[in-house]
Amino acid sequence: MANDDTSVALDRGRRKFLNWFLGTTAGAFFVSVTYPVSQYLIPPEVEESTASTVTLPIKPNDVKVNTGQIFRFGSQPAILIKDTNGEMKAFSAVCTHLACIVQFRSDISQIWCACHNGHFDLNGRNVEGPPPKPLEQFVVNVRADQIVVNKRS
Amino acid sequence: MDEENPKHGPLWLWLDERIGLSDFAKLAKKKQVPLHRHTFWYYFGGMTLFLFMIQVATGILLLLYYRPSAGEAFESIQFLMTEVQFGWLVRSIHSWSANLMIFAMFIHLFSALLLHAYRRPREMTWLSGAGLLGLSLAFGFTGYLLPWNELAYFATRVGTEIPGVVPVVGPFLRRLLRGGNDVTGATLTRFYGIHVAILPAMVTVILGLHLFLVQKHGMSRPASVETDGSEKKSLPFFPNFFLRDVVGWLCALGLLAALAAYYPAELGKKADPFQPAPIGIKPEWYFMAMFQTLKLLPSHILGIEGELLGVLGFGLLGAILVAIPFLDRGAALGKSSSRLATGFGLLLIVYAITLTYLGYTMSPTK
Numbered sequence: 395m396a397n398d399d400t401s402v403a404l405d406r407g408r409r410k411f412l413n414w415f416l417g418t419t420a421g422a423f424f425v426s427v428t429y430p431v432s433q434y435l436i437p438p439e440v441e442e443s444t445a446s447t448v449t450l451p452i453k454p455n456d457v458k459v460n461t462g463q464i465f466r467f468g469s470q471p472a473i474l475i476k477d478t479n480g481e482m483k484a485f486s487a488v489c490t491h492l493a494c495i496v497q498f499r500s501d502i503s504q505i506w507c508a509c510h511n512g513h514f515d516l517n518g519r520n521v522e523g524p525p526p527k528p529l530e531q532f533v534v535n536v537r538a539d540q541i542v543v544n545k546r547s
Numbered sequence: 548m549d550e551e552n553p554k555h556g557p558l559w560l561w562l563d564e565r566i567g568l569s570d571f572a573k574l575a576k577k578k579q580v581p582l583h584r585h586t587f588w589y590y591f592g593g594m595t596l597f598l599f600m601i602q603v604a605t606g607i608l609l610l611l612y613y614r615p616s617a618g619e620a621f622e623s624i625q626f627l628m629t630e631v632q633f634g635w636l637v638r639s640i641h642s643w644s645a646n647l648m649i650f651a652m653f654i655h656l657f658s659a660l661l662l663h664a665y666r667r668p669r670e671m672t673w674l675s676g677a678g679l680l681g682l683s684l685a686f687g688f689t690g691y692l693l694p695w696n697e698l699a700y701f702a703t704r705v706g707t708e709i710p711g712v713v714p715v716v717g718p719f720l721r722r723l724l725r726g727g728n729d730v731t732g733a734t735l736t737r738f739y740g741i742h743v744a745i746l747p748a749m750v751t752v753i754l755g756l757h758l759f760l761v762q763k764h765g766m767s768r769p770a771s772v773e774t775d776g777s778e779k780k781s782l783p784f785f786p787n788f789f790l791r792d793v794v795g796w797l798c799a800l801g802l803l804a805a806l807a808a809y810y811p812a813e814l815g816k817k818a819d820p821f822q823p824a825p826i827g828i829k830p831e832w833y834f835m836a837m838f839q840t841l842k843l844l845p846s847h848i849l850g851i852e853g854e855l856l857g858v859l860g861f862g863l864l865g866a867i868l869v870a871i872p873f874l875d876r877g878a879a880l881g882k883s884s885s886r887l888a889t890g891f892g893l894l895l896i897v898y899a900i901t902l903t904y905l906g907y908t909m910s911p912t913k
Contacts, residue, residue: 435723495821507824508823509824510838
């Protein structure tokens with residue numbers, strides 16, 4: 395009988411070992427499949443355009459007073475505005491609320507986001523509606539007949 | 548098996564021996580649908596299923612012409628709508644049926660909620676149903692982008708920005724959804740893959756589980772009906788209830804055809820990432836309540852950004868809805884009065900209807 399007990403205990407130990415072995419193998423297999431798949435799903439980093447200056451394809455005299463227009467700043471949209479005093483200003487056109495693209499409204503002389511009715515004044519400050527932060531402002535320089543927009547350093 | 552039965556021909560017998568037709572016949576005979584004053588609400592699950600099948604069929608047809616890239620998507624749908632014979636019909640039915648399916652699903656959800664059909668032992672049925680609702684909303688959201696038009700583009704910019712406001716994991720989630728930092732052709736390809744492969748695969752599994760559980764437990768008899776001492780009546784599912792189902796489906800098909808013919812799906816203008824969002828931009832109606840909430844929330848509430856609070860609020864409501872079978876102790880104990888769950892359901896309905904109404908009636912420029 396003593397012999398039987400040892401063999402049962404031995405069997406149990408062996409079973410435990412085999413189960414552990416099987417479990418870790420299954421675990422390792424699972425990880426070896428899910429790791430590459432999860433890495434695959436994460437899009438690779440693409441070089442962001444780091445341009446800090448852009449020359450607009452429009453002439454300063456062609457920009458009308460009390461209007462705004464979207465231009466490309468690297469890969470991002472930006473907005474150029476000429477206020478009623480004839481001063482030109484530029485801001486990021488990406489609304490700070492939920493990233494819609496803003497527009498200039500000549501009827502209220504404000505920058506406005508159509509998505510959730512956010513208002514910004516002509517200094518880019520969020521003055522009404524849900525946007526939590528002001529728009530990033532850029533520096534506009536007029537050189538001869540070119541408009542050059544720079545990021546603030 | 549049923550060899551004395553003269554009803555069955557040799558083909559039936561041949562098949563029965565190989566795949567067990569009589570087992571299915573027995574199952575169909577056994578299934579009963581409870582008959583009481585709320586029986587009407589049972590039809591909406593089947594209605595959702597029918598509209599889903601229409602989605603599968605029309606979706607497969609659309610696949611034959613659709614091209615999932617930023618350069619070609621819009622043009623391929625333009626071609627489908629103008630050149631392909633009945634292309635407009637297939638796309639319009641797909642679009643309308645999607646809307647009706649979500650609508651039927653909401654009715655199904657709220658009737659199950661208000662009749663407390665989720666109570667023991669049907670908690671898993673409720674959870675799988677909640678999963679199907681989530682998948683359907685994901686279907687709607689990803690499908691909305693595929694025409695690559697202006698509305699779709701901005702809806703996706705906003706929609707993918709919403710998980711982005713969640714602290715810590717937000718930016719990563721947003722990148723994962725968009726397939727990059729911005730909504731681009733990479734997003735379109737990703738949404739296409741999700742819409743036509745990943746979601747259908749997931750729905751197949753969860754819908755299978757949901758239907759299996761409905762068969763296993765039978766339809767829930769509302770507690771109020773069970774305890775009012777009235778005689779327990781029921782209707783055989785096959786063919787009695789099934790034929791009534793089919794009548795509903797035929798009506799839905801007629802409605803779909805009429806909607807598709809009189810209000811065909813629109814295409815609008817092609818997406819341009821360097822144009823402002825158009826005035827009066829709106830999401831699909833079932834996201835309207837959320838959209839309008841985000842519009843009305845001020846920029847900061849008690850020092851926290853309004854949209855973050857809004858998004859966390861939606862998350863909390865969703866979590867409560869999913870967890871209702873475990874929160875509603877009254878129903879779990881078999882009591883008929885689980886007023887809190889009813890109140891929650893009614894509140895949710897009133898809130899959704901009010902905000903949706905405001906979304907459609909408030910001036911977009913004020």
